[in-house]
Amino acid sequence: MDSKRLNRILTAAVLAVIPFSGCTLQKEAGVDKPKSTLPLSGNPADEVGIPGVPGASGATARAIPLRIANGVKNNAVPTSGNFSKAINQLATNLPDDTNPNRATGYDQVPLLAYAACSDIPLSAYSIPGNKGASDSKTITAARTALIAAGVNIVDQHTGGLGSTGALSGQVAQVFGDLIDQNSQISGETLEMHFVSVCMAASTFGTQMMGF
């Protein structure tokens, strides 16, 4: 990865985290305030926790690369390619703590997912077309396979819920919408389409906390 692209990805990752940080920030605020409305957990291992609500446990450094690899059926592995390079660069940034209120480094997951996805040949998901092609005919021809790739990755992470759940059609539609939106961007290649879908599915699957 050249540094220019890495910077772009970093910026994107930071921006992308913002919409999802609300819940976490609220929890942290609750912890910091001595007069939190959260009930005492009764759990000597920690100071927070809501009776009746299952505890969340976050993914840690030693699990995240393997989760990503599992999701893409080991078509990218942590010990080779861009995935390996990214791990070596980011390893110390990944979360060491399973407590999502204390852990830092979840923002690194999209970067690792990007690196892993960039290692995967389109043939791994039977996506037709030349990876450098950006014409609408190629993208249209590959659309179904791209959606299937996204659903397949979600399935790997969720035990099949992406394709068998009651709302599986909408899961597929999410990826379809992503592809359609990407298609409006000039110069978006088939490979970029795949990496976009793969990254979205992998990031979701890898960051599921206690799910």
Add this chain to the structure above:
Amino acid sequence: MGFHVSSIRGRLISGTVAALLVGAVGLSAQAADSTAIVGALRLSGIITGGTLPTNSTEFNTMVSQVASGDYLGAANTAIDSQYGSGYLLRRLAFQMQNPSLSAGSVIDKDNDATAFLIAHFAGAGGVKASTLSKVWSDDLTCTVNVVRNGSTVNVHAADLSPAEQNTIDWRTALTCSPSQFAVKNSDKTAKMEIPSEDVGGYTTLSDRAGDNSFAQVGALAGTNLRFIENFWMIATGMDLLAFASTEAPAQKAPRFVPENDPHFLIGNGQTACIACHGGGLASVDHGYAAVADLFDFTTTDGFIYVDNQSTSTRKSLGSDPNNRQKTLDCNLSKFTVCNPDSVGVDPNQGWDLATTWANRGMLTTLGWTGATAGQGLNSLGQALGKAGIVYSNFVKRVMKEVCPLGAMNDSDVKSITAAFQSSDDVKTMIARVASNGACR
């Protein structure tokens, strides 16, 4: 810019997918299957870190077990799997190498000490059953078998390649054999067997410099106080000052602690020196004598057993070899950084917890049931492995790992801890914590 925009959109999409899946789980038509899958995913997430592939036999078994309401069975399936050993048991092992309990970076290597701990937690490699009590005393070295170029070779855990670290099945790859070894101080080109009475289980295992083992963290340079302090703190979960007490005579403080320091007996705004060095973990009686003069660790030679003790080698006389004779003499007219009243460390590595800890209730706090005096690190490790606090601390650590935000009630915690101390079975305890309603 195309990819840049796609990245942001991808993140947004991932959130939408998550919302859809959660919605799917909530629908009654799919409730049974989806709920079981989600239950299995949660247990897999907290026990295997989510590294258990969802298309594996074990995962399908877990789904069936959850569907029938057998959460404990599902948790047992997860911890018994290759991924239970490779993730959670391995994380717990890495954490025990340092007092901050950090599992370290994903690219950090395993070492002999982590391999030993995984073998004991998993009951693998010849260790007959999952155990906690023996990890401070078993006189074993655990290595791993891996296939390279079509042949099985036995290597130290630190020799595993990154790919092998990711794929190894610790349950079957581990092999433990009697004895532990360290570099011989009298001949640094050779290794020698550590005398069994000085073996401290995982704490005396390291086959090379730079392995981030407990031995490295504890015995590198310095005076080996770090070794005995970490020994106690990691096992009990108590911090240094929790052991401290000024109710101790100066004789119990090591020779290198300056008795003429104004803070020696009375802190005056800080903890008095004698509170830790005489009444706490750094007392010569509380295990320091069992390690002080025997072990060393250097960045060139690694873990060393000092088989040829002399005044200049004795770390109980301070960290600077050039001052050790002066510390031993402690002629205050010539050298004052010493404690003339110290009895020094016992040359027979004696330890005695009762003298200063029994009367003030520390042994009760520790739930101490083993011997209160002995000789050598091994006997101290055996006694430590029976202490109640070791079990309650380990349960607490596992709770922090698998349900950091869970609200487990006190009676469940006590019940799990009592059963754990009775069975000594680490894996079963983990399964019980993970399958508790507050966690799963």
